[in-house]
Amino acid sequence: MHRAGFVIALVLGAATAADAVPEKNGSFPDIGAQYFHRADCHEAYDLVAEQMSAGQNVSNDDKAWAGLYEAAAQAGQPCPEPAPLLALRATDRTVSTQEGLSHLALYHKQDDPVAWFEAALSVLQGKVPDVEAPVGWAMLVKSAGLGYAHAQYFEALLYINGTATGKADYADALPLLESAAKAGHVDALFLAGNYYYDGSLGVKKDGAKAFSYFSQAAERGHVYATYMAATMANDGTGVKTDHALAYRLARNLADQGQVVGSVIAASALLQMKDAKDREDEVLYWMDTAIRDGDDKIRGQVQEMRPKVVAAFQRANAPPEYQPRVWKACPMKRTCFVNSSGLQYNCTTNKDYWNDCDG
Numbered sequence: 001m002h003r004a005g006f007v008i009a010l011v012l013g014a015a016t017a018a019d020a021v022p023e024k025n026g027s028f029p030d031i032g033a034q035y036f037h038r039a040d041c042h043e044a045y046d047l048v049a050e051q052m053s054a055g056q057n058v059s060n061d062d063k064a065w066a067g068l069y070e071a072a073a074q075a076g077q078p079c080p081e082p083a084p085l086l087a088l089r090a091t092d093r094t095v096s097t098q099e100g101l102s103h104l105a106l107y108h109k110q111d112d113p114v115a116w117f118e119a120a121l122s123v124l125q126g127k128v129p130d131v132e133a134p135v136g137w138a139m140l141v142k143s144a145g146l147g148y149a150h151a152q153y154f155e156a157l158l159y160i161n162g163t164a165t166g167k168a169d170y171a172d173a174l175p176l177l178e179s180a181a182k183a184g185h186v187d188a189l190f191l192a193g194n195y196y197y198d199g200s201l202g203v204k205k206d207g208a209k210a211f212s213y214f215s216q217a218a219e220r221g222h223v224y225a226t227y228m229a230a231t232m233a234n235d236g237t238g239v240k241t242d243h244a245l246a247y248r249l250a251r252n253l254a255d256q257g258q259v260v261g262s263v264i265a266a267s268a269l270l271q272m273k274d275a276k277d278r279e280d281e282v283l284y285w286m287d288t289a290i291r292d293g294d295d296k297i298r299g300q301v302q303e304m305r306p307k308v309v310a311a312f313q314r315a316n317a318p319p320e321y322q323p324r325v326w327k328a329c330p331m332k333r334t335c336f337v338n339s340s341g342l343q344y345n346c347t348t349n350k351d352y353w354n355d356c357d358g
Contacts, residue, residue, distance in 0.1 A: 029224040035186045042118045043090040044082035046100030073106035096127040113146035149183035152176040170201040189217035190225045207238010243268040262289040279312045
């Protein structure tokens with residue numbers, strides 16, 4: 001059955017994940033999506049300060065926490081963790097109030113790397129008009145040097161897009177990315193994986209390293225990294241082919257509403273040794289891709305589906321019957337014998353009675 005599975009897999013060749021690149025969001029992962037989100041005490045304090053300055057209603061709990069934040073800044077102690085709901089409301093906020101910026105300066109004295117980053121971001125985004133961008137860059141470098149993974153990732157991006165040196169600088173970006181990746185920064189893991197997958201950004205192509213980075217990013221919820229890991233496992237690109245792993249990753253993508261996961265799932269199943277027994281499952285994923293995919297995926301999979309069905313029919317059909325080949329039977333002389341033992345009425349015919357193959 002291995003050959004039958006192989007033949008069926010070839011039928012789906014044009015609809016593998018590497019080729020079926022849809023154009024609409026939802027049918028293919030967004031390569032530019034960011035998965036790391038800041039939710040720290042400095043953002044939370046800035047939000048409370050803004051609300052109080054604007055005369056908005058602020059809960060007693062938030063006011064009490066803000067007091068603890070201010071006291072810790074004055075005492076040179078680490079800032080207290082905000083309540084989860086407060087942190088959520090302040091996620092990815094840029095510190096912009098006078099109170100927030102002045103307290104960042106106090107936390108700088110204790111070399112709080114997150115405080116250095118938040119101040120750098122405020123300067124680089126123009127929230128502190130009287131401070132020049134080079135000062136913001138120095139703050140960013142300081143935060144990265146203190147080990148804050150997001151600062152390392154952010155600094156790497158500025159090297160990559162040419163902001164830091166006036167031209168794309170992949171060599172200086174990579175150590176920062178790998179340091180942030182080592183700390184588990186999801187976006188740094190994905191970007192580092194791309195370095196080694198592409199092999200044209202100043203490092204040698206290394207499928208094993210790329211797959212390792214993509215896998216770690218996928219474990220942290222990075223959708224495009226999951227797609228890359230699934231494709232590499234399914235195609236054997238840089239790593240040992242593992243259709244079972246590709247299928248599990250594809251299911252993860254499909255569960256997150258990524259139609260390309262359905263395509264990879266069907267492709268992986270068709271390349272398994274027991275593909276002959278998986279017709280219903282394969283067609284389910286193909287039908288899901290047809291139902292939910294964009295025009296490009298729908299068109300590709302609709303074109304391939306009849307071919308896949310025909311391949312399954314051939315693989316599962318009973319073999320055409322062919323009679324067993326018999327050996328040529330020998331001639332046999334048969335005679336009647338009378339009472340005196342004399343033979344008469346003798347005939348010579350082929351011996352069809354006995355099994356000539358016996």
